[in-house]
Amino acid sequence: MENDYKVKVENVTKEYELFKTQSEKLRSFFSITKKQVPHFWSLMGVSLTVKPGETLGLIGVNGSGKSTISNIISGIIPQTTGYVDVRGETSIVAIHAGLRSSLTGRENIRLKSLMQGLTNEEIDELMPDIIAFADIGDFVDQPVKSYSSGMRSRLGFAIAVHINPDILIIDEALSVGDDTFYQKCVDKITEFKQEGKTIIFVSHSLKQIEMLCDKVAWINYGELKMVGDTKEVTQKYREFTQWFKKLSKKEKHKFETERKSVQKNFSIKNYQKQITEQEQNAHPDEKDVPAKIHKRFYGSVISEKMSVWNQLLTWAVLIVVVFFCLVNVSGHSVEHVINNPSAIVHPSHTLHLPGKE
Numbered sequence: 001m002e003n004d005y006k007v008k009v010e011n012v013t014k015e016y017e018l019f020k021t022q023s024e025k026l027r028s029f030f031s032i033t034k035k036q037v038p039h040f041w042s043l044m045g046v047s048l049t050v051k052p053g054e055t056l057g058l059i060g061v062n063g064s065g066k067s068t069i070s071n072i073i074s075g076i077i078p079q080t081t082g083y084v085d086v087r088g089e090t091s092i093v094a095i096h097a098g099l100r101s102s103l104t105g106r107e108n109i110r111l112k113s114l115m116q117g118l119t120n121e122e123i124d125e126l127m128p129d130i131i132a133f134a135d136i137g138d139f140v141d142q143p144v145k146s147y148s149s150g151m152r153s154r155l156g157f158a159i160a161v162h163i164n165p166d167i168l169i170i171d172e173a174l175s176v177g178d179d180t181f182y183q184k185c186v187d188k189i190t191e192f193k194q195e196g197k198t199i200i201f202v203s204h205s206l207k208q209i210e211m212l213c214d215k216v217a218w219i220n221y222g223e224l225k226m227v228g229d230t231k232e233v234t235q236k237y238r239e240f241t242q243w244f245k246k247l248s249k250k251e252k253h254k255f256e257t258e259r260k261s262v263q264k265n266f267s268i269k270n271y272q273k274q275i276t277e278q279e280q281n282a283h284p285d286e287k288d289v290p291a292k293i294h295k296r297f298y299g300s301v302i303s304e305k306m307s308v309w310n311q312l313l314t315w316a317v318l319i320v321v322v323f324f325c326l327v328n329v330s331g332h333s334v335e336h337v338i339n340n341p342s343a344i345v346h347p348s349h350t351l352h353l354p355g356k357e
Contacts, residue, residue: 005087006167007050007200009069010047011046011271012079013045013046013080015039016039040260041263042065043219044263046082048217051198052198053196055199055213060221061241064220067172071171073090073200081268081298081301090167090168091159091169093160093170094170094171099112101144102145103143104142106127108144112163126163134158139151166197166198168192168199170201171202199212206234206238215227215229216228218237221259222266272297276289326344330343330347
């Protein structure tokens with residue numbers, strides 16, 4: 001069935017502005033900079049669905065956008081354009097995701113569990129099981145900033161699998177740790193699969209992908225290269241990596257430079273026009289296709305920049321605040337300054353109280 005899915009993303013893109021300083025980022029947020037900031041598109045129109053109880057693997061070389069799409073699905077970051085529908089609570093497991101470095105392991109367990117909607121009583125009940133699964137000993141009462149990457153991963157995985165999420169997202173969390181913990185994680189994932197949980201699994205290990213996933217999506221430098229049967233997609237990906245390894249150092253650099261250039265020069269307007277034409281050709285009788293596509297692209301997007309109205313409101317509030325500060329410094333009443341604007345630059349040595357001008 002068309003609506004039988006747990007996760008659906010359509011025409012999802014993600015643009016990053018490559019700011020050099022924090023001041024550049026702040027000026028861009030308020031739209032007061034004229035300097036052209038370099039752009040980079042981490043995702044360039046990804047569309048896929050994950051059915052209930054399905055385990056989807058995400059593969060691709062470093063920097064292809066695997067973690068970006070998993071973070072968008074989990075709600076950590078917003079998409080630039082596109083439609084994202086997630087039906088259920090998500091929990092993401094990544095080496096550095098969701099853990100506060102200044103808090104202890106025990107405090108992180110409580111914080112993440114509260115954020116997932118558990119009560120303190122439920123957390124108290126789960127706490128011993130989470131600590132036992134993480135198996136980090138007395139470090140559970142030490143700040144997470146003192147943990148190794150393996151310990152962070154163990155704690156993050158332990159929390160995620162015990163808060164019983166509808167959708168479990170695992171981003172390279174099995175790439176660290178010893179064989180014992182790895183097998184414990186695999187057993188837990190298998191248990192989740194048997195319970196009909198939906199899992200999104202990001203990994204560079206094709207053996208892990210083949211063992212755990214029902215289907216695989218190959219993301220290649222921001223584009224969805226292929227999605228389908230696990231065996232078929234992993235085979236094509238192996239062929240690609242083998243081809244790439246055979247290239248000379250100069251050829252590898254040229255290939256990577258060309259792909260990154262495509263990501264830098266990607267045009268969202270051209271992409272939207274292309275999708276609109278495809279939809280119009282598929283449904284020639286529909287008259288509102290452009291509006292439909294525009295809604296799909298921007299209808300659920302949270303802007304990362306201030307709108308014109310918000311900019312006007314911000315400036316209006318700022319002007320009002322400055323005005324009252326100057327009135328306060330001048331020593332005159334607001335009414336007196338309104339009637340005599342020049343008084344604001346001529347401070348009074350007498351305190352004027354309201355109604356006693």
